[in-house]
Amino acid sequence: MAIISLIEAVSVGKVLLLVVLCAMLYLVRLIVFPPSNYPKNIPTIPFYVSFLGTYTSMDQKDIFEKYIRAKAEKYGAVKIIFGSRWNILVTRPEYLAQVLKDENTFAKSGNHKKIPYAVLSDYTGDNVISAHGAIWRKYRAVITHSVQFPEKDCVLTNTEKFINLIKQDMEESQSKNLPVGDYLQRLTLANICNSMLGTDFNTLEKDKPSKLHQRLKFVKSQIFKPLYMNFPMLDTLPIPERVKTREEVRKFREYLSSEIKARQVDPTNTNKSAAFELYHALQRGEITEKQFTDNIVIILVAGHENPQLFFTSLLYVMAKYPEIQSKLRYETNGKSDKQLEENGYMNSILFETLRLFPPLGQIINRETSKTVALGSDIVIPKGVYVGYNNFATGRDTQYWGPTTDDFIPERWGYTQEDVFKNYKLAKASARLSAFHGGRRACLGERFALYESRVFLKAVLDNFEVCLDESWSDRLTPAGPICPFMLRINFKCLSLDHQISNI
Numbered sequence: 001m002a003i004i005s006l007i008e009a010v011s012v013g014k015v016l017l018l019v020v021l022c023a024m025l026y027l028v029r030l031i032v033f034p035p036s037n038y039p040k041n042i043p044t045i046p047f048y049v050s051f052l053g054t055y056t057s058m059d060q061k062d063i064f065e066k067y068i069r070a071k072a073e074k075y076g077a078v079k080i081i082f083g084s085r086w087n088i089l090v091t092r093p094e095y096l097a098q099v100l101k102d103e104n105t106f107a108k109s110g111n112h113k114k115i116p117y118a119v120l121s122d123y124t125g126d127n128v129i130s131a132h133g134a135i136w137r138k139y140r141a142v143i144t145h146s147v148q149f150p151e152k153d154c155v156l157t158n159t160e161k162f163i164n165l166i167k168q169d170m171e172e173s174q175s176k177n178l179p180v181g182d183y184l185q186r187l188t189l190a191n192i193c194n195s196m197l198g199t200d201f202n203t204l205e206k207d208k209p210s211k212l213h214q215r216l217k218f219v220k221s222q223i224f225k226p227l228y229m230n231f232p233m234l235d236t237l238p239i240p241e242r243v244k245t246r247e248e249v250r251k252f253r254e255y256l257s258s259e260i261k262a263r264q265v266d267p268t269n270t271n272k273s274a275a276f277e278l279y280h281a282l283q284r285g286e287i288t289e290k291q292f293t294d295n296i297v298i299i300l301v302a303g304h305e306n307p308q309l310f311f312t313s314l315l316y317v318m319a320k321y322p323e324i325q326s327k328l329r330y331e332t333n334g335k336s337d338k339q340l341e342e343n344g345y346m347n348s349i350l351f352e353t354l355r356l357f358p359p360l361g362q363i364i365n366r367e368t369s370k371t372v373a374l375g376s377d378i379v380i381p382k383g384v385y386v387g388y389n390n391f392a393t394g395r396d397t398q399y400w401g402p403t404t405d406d407f408i409p410e411r412w413g414y415t416q417e418d419v420f421k422n423y424k425l426a427k428a429s430a431r432l433s434a435f436h437g438g439r440r441a442c443l444g445e446r447f448a449l450y451e452s453r454v455f456l457k458a459v460l461d462n463f464e465v466c467l468d469e470s471w472s473d474r475l476t477p478a479g480p481i482c483p484f485m486l487r488i489n490f491k492c493l494s495l496d497h498q499i500s501n502i
C-alpha cells in the first residue's frame with residue numbers, strides 16, 4: 001500500500017514538474033518568438049534588443065545602429081517585443097502615412113486598454129491622447145480650442161525667471177556647469193501649468209521647492225522602474241512596493257485635481273484654459289470625475305515632458321555646434337517673439353532637432369481592428385499592436401540622404417517660406433512625425449514651438465553654452481529621446497566679467 005502511494009506521489013510530482021516545465025517553455029516561446037500569424041515577410045528584432053538599454057551601457061542610438069537600422073530601412077517595418085508583447089513597428093514613411101490616416105483600422109489603444117492592470121495606466125488613465133472613437137471626440141470637443149490657442153504671455157515671464165534662476169545658481173555655486181534636467185522641467189511645468197491648467201504651482205521659485213514638482217518627481221521615480229516597464233504583467237501581483245506606488249499615484253492625482261479645481265472657482269482667474277473647459281464639462285455632467293483627472297494629468301504630463309526633452313536636445317545642439325549657436329544668436333538678436341515665429345533659421349534648427357531627436361522616439365499604441373495589408377503585402381492580422389519609430393524614420397537614408405545623421409539646419413531651406421514649405425511636406429508625407437500626424441496630430445505643437453523659440457532666444461541672449469567636458473555624450477538608454485543627464489557649461493554673456501574668475 002505504502003509503495004503504491006509512493007509511486008503515485010512520485011508520478012504526481014513528475015506530472016507537476018512537467019506542467020511547470022511546459023508553462024515555462026510556453027512563456028519563453030512567447031517572449032523569444034513572435035506569434036506564428038504575424039507577417040513573415042518582415043524581419044524580427046531579437047527579443048533581447050528591447051532589454052539592452054536597461055541592462056547594458058548602450059544608448060538608443062547604439063541599439064538602433066546595431067540592431068534596427070538596416071532592417072528598418074530595407075523592409076520599412078519590423079516585428080519587435082515591447083511591454084511583454086510582440087508588435088509591428090513601422091518606420092517607412094509610406095507605411096506610417098497609412099497608419100496615421102486609417103484611424104479606424106489602426107485604432108488608438110493606449111495603456112488603459114493595452115495594460116489596464118499596470119500602475120502606469122492608473123497614472124494617466126483614459127485620456128485624449130490614448131482614447132478612441134466617441135470618447136476621444138468628446139474630449140476633443142471640450143479642449144481643442146483651449147489647447148491650440150492658450151494664454152501665452154506667461155511663457156515670457158517664466159523664461160525670464162528661468163534665466164535668472166540659472167544665473168543665481170551659478171553665482172551661488174561658483175560654477176558654470178549645471179545639470180539642466182531639473183531646471184528645464186521646472187520651466188516647462190510652469191509654462192503648461194500657467195497656460196493650460198490655469199494654475200500657478202510656483203515651480204520657478206528660488207529656494208522654495210514647489211510641492212507639485214517634488215511630488216511629480218517622486219511619483220515618476222516610483223512608476224518608471226525598468227523592471228515593471230519591461231514586464232508590466234508584474235503589476236498584477238501584490239508586490240508591496242507596487243501596491244504602495246499605486247497608492248502614491250492615487251494621492252498625486254487627487255492632489256493635482258483638487259488644486260486645479262480650486263483655481264477654476266477662484267473669481268480672479270480669468271484664464272479660459274483647458275482645465276477651465278474640463279472643469280465646466282464636469283459641472284455640466286459631460287465627463288466624469290475620473291475623466292476630468294485623466295485629462296488633467298495627461299495635459300500636465302504630455303505638456304511638460306515632451307517640451308522638456310525637446311529643450312534638452314536644443315541646448316545640446318547649440319552646445320555641440322558653436323557656429324550654429326553664434327549664427328542663431330546673431331539672427332535672433334533684438335527680435336520679438338512674433339518675429340521669431342517667422343525666422344527661417346530659428347525654425348530650421350527646431351525642425352532639424354525634431355528630426356534627429358524626436359522626444360517620443362517610439363510609440364506603440366494602435367491595435368488593428370481587422371486584418372489589414374500594410375503597403376501591398378505585409379498582412380497584419382486583427383488585434384495586433386502597431387507602432388511607429390520616429391527616430392528611425394527621421395534618420396532613414398532613403399528619405400534624408402547620405403548626410404542623414406548630420407545636423408544640417410540648411411536642409412530645410414534658406415528662407416522662411418522654404419523652411420515652412422519643407423516642414424509641411426515632411427509632415428504630410430510622414431517623413432517627420434515627431435508631432436504625429438493626421439487627425440490625431442499633436443494639439444500642442446504650436447504652443448511647443450512657440451515656447452521653444454522663446455526659450456532658445458533667451459538662452460542665447462544671456463549665455464554662451466558648451467558641453468560640460470565631464471559629460472559623456474550619449475542619449476537616453478530607453479524610452480523618450482534626449483541627451484542623457486545633460487550637463488551644460490553656461491558662460492554668462494552680460495555678467496561675464498563677474499564670473500570670469502570662476
Ligand code: HEM
Nearest residue numbers: 129299303306307310359434435436440441442443444448
Ligand atoms: C515638443 C513637444 C511635443 C511633442 C514632440 C509632442 C508629440 C506628440 C505626439 C507624437 C503625439 C501623438 C501621440 C500618440 O501617438 O500617442 C501627441 C499628441 C498630443 N499632444 Fe503633443 N507633443 C508635444 C507637446 C505638447 C504640448 C505642449 C501639449 C499641450 C497640452 C500637447 C498635447 C497633445 C495632445 C492633446 C495630443 C493628443 C491629440 C489627439 O490625439 O487628439 N503636446 N503629441
